[in-house]
Structure formats: C-alpha cells, structure tokens
Amino acid sequence: MQEAIRETAQSRLNEITAQMSAAAKLASRVPADITLIAVSKTRSIGEIEPLIRAGHQSYGENRIQEAQTKWPELKKLDAGIVLHLIGQLQSNKAAEAVSMFDVIHSLDRLSLATALGKAMRDQGRFLSCFIQVNIGAEPQKGGCAIEALPELLAATKAENIPVAGLMCLPPADIEPAPYFALLAELSARYGLDGLSMGMSGDYQTAIMLGATHIRVGSALFGERG
Ligand SMILES: *Cc1c(COP(=O)(O)O)cnc(C)c1O
Numbered sequence: 001m002q003e004a005i006r007e008t009a010q011s012r013l014n015e016i017t018a019q020m021s022a023a024a025k026l027a028s029r030v031p032a033d034i035t036l037i038a039v040s041k042t043r044s045i046g047e048i049e050p051l052i053r054a055g056h057q058s059y060g061e062n063r064i065q066e067a068q069t070k071w072p073e074l075k076k077l078d079a080g081i082v083l084h085l086i087g088q089l090q091s092n093k094a095a096e097a098v099s100m101f102d103v104i105h106s107l108d109r110l111s112l113a114t115a116l117g118k119a120m121r122d123q124g125r126f127l128s129c130f131i132q133v134n135i136g137a138e139p140q141k142g143g144c145a146i147e148a149l150p151e152l153l154a155a156t157k158a159e160n161i162p163v164a165g166l167m168c169l170p171p172a173d174i175e176p177a178p179y180f181a182l183l184a185e186l187s188a189r190y191g192l193d194g195l196s197m198g199m200s201g202d203y204q205t206a207i208m209l210g211a212t213h214i215r216v217g218s219a220l221f222g223e224r225g
Contacts, residue, residue: 009050012220016203020214023207034207037084039199039217042224045070051220052077060105060215062087064096071100086167086196086215088142091115098123105167105196105215108132108144110155117159128164129156130196130213133186135179136171143168146186153190165194165212176202180209 021031037060040048048059048070057080061067067083075081085101088108094115097104107113107129120126131152134143144152156163166187170179180197187195187210198206200219207214218224 009047009220010054013051013054013056016216016219019204020207023204027208027210029207033212035213037086037196037213037215038220039086039215040070040221041066041087041217043221045074047221048074049077052081058082058084060084060086060217061101064089064093064100067100068096084213084215095119095122098125098127101127103128103130103164105130105213106132106142107156107161108134108142108152110152113152113155113159113161117156117161120159120161126160126162128162128194130164130167130194131156132167132169133183135168135183138171141169149186149190163192165192165196166190167196167213169199170197170202177205177209180206180211184210 016036020034020036024031024034035058037058038051038056039060041062052074057078059081061083071083082102084103084105085097086105089097089106089112091111098116098119104127107116132143134141134145166183168179168183170176183197184195194212195210196213196215198211198214200216203214203216
C-alpha cells in the first residue's frame, strides 16, 4: 500500500516536472529557475511522506495550526525542506509563522509588515516574503491593492523584511493569463525578481508568463476531499 502511494506520488511529480520543463522551454526559460511548491494543506503525514522520500523539498501550507501538527515530524525526514506559508496570516500569529515557516507568500498589509518585522528581529530569522497582490481587485479576497503597493514596499524596507517578489491568486473561472501578465508587469515596475503564481489548473500558463514559484496541490496529491 505504502509502496503504491509512493509510486503515484513519484509519477505525478515526474509528470508535473516534465510539464514545467515544456512550458519553460516554450518561453526560453531555464526549468531550474522555477520552484514547484507542493501544496500539502489538508493532506495527512502519510500522503506527504512519499513525496519527501521521492526527494521533493518545497511544500506549502495555508494554516499555521495545521502545519504545526504535521511539519515538526515531517521535517525530520529531510533537513533541506523549505516550508512556504501560502494562506492569510493574522498579525497576532506573525511570531508563530516566523518560527515555523521559511518563506511567506501572504504579506499584504502594513500592520502585518510591522508584526512580521518585529517577529523577525526578535527571532533573528529574516524570512523571504512575497507581497500578495489583490490582482483582480476582488473585495472578498486578501491581498494588497495595486495602488497600495509602493507604500507597503516602503514599509517592508523600513522593517528590513527581505522581499522575494509578488504573489497572486487570480479571480476564479476566468482566463488567468492577463492577471499573471499584470503581476509580472508590476514586479518589473518595482524591480522585484520573484513571481509566485500558477496552481494545478494554470501553472504552465504562469510559467510562460514568468512565474518563479508555482503552487500545486490537487495535480500532485489528487482532488481534495
Ligand atoms: C490551495 C492553494 C493552492 C493549490 O491549489 P490547487 O488547485 O490544488 O493546485 C495554491 N495557492 C493557494 C494560495 C492555495 O490556497
């Protein structure tokens, strides 16, 4: 049984890696410049372990509490694991996030920049952060408004937070390419390098438009129950 799960995980990983390379090639990009974040939210330790054993090192979780129940144990399997926080973060959880994670993709407001800056100084751990942009200007979604980006970038600088780039979750059920292109344009405008964009259904498009980090869950682990 365990062996069967491992084979499935390995074959899905191989398939996605091949698709990533194909997309990179079409855009004259180097596959090594693109990180596949395996989004392991809602997945059990038993589902994640085979991927770690297959050598995959980057994982994404969206809830601190869930991550705390799984990753202290899973991290023991590979010292090179990089854990990404991809979900909304409350300012009062900043210290927990800084101690548990290695990269944060959801820095989206001034109050959070202040809280993260303080937590990073207190712990002496300066995590790379992506600024999440509300690229479709959707009222129900997290993310910094496009107009508010300069002020938030200035705040991260004042707090000595290393900014890796920009992150977005485009509106659902609509062609994502224009949103990915807009995020890439904003990133270039502000002289940033990283672009965290693209999920199971659209990561190839995202790669062709410059994604450096894709966040893939269901294509790797199967549909979430
Ligand atoms: C769940 C999630 C993903 C992965 O979604 P899939 O469609 O399962 O690949 C990516 N990014 C964020 C922010 C998520 O919450």
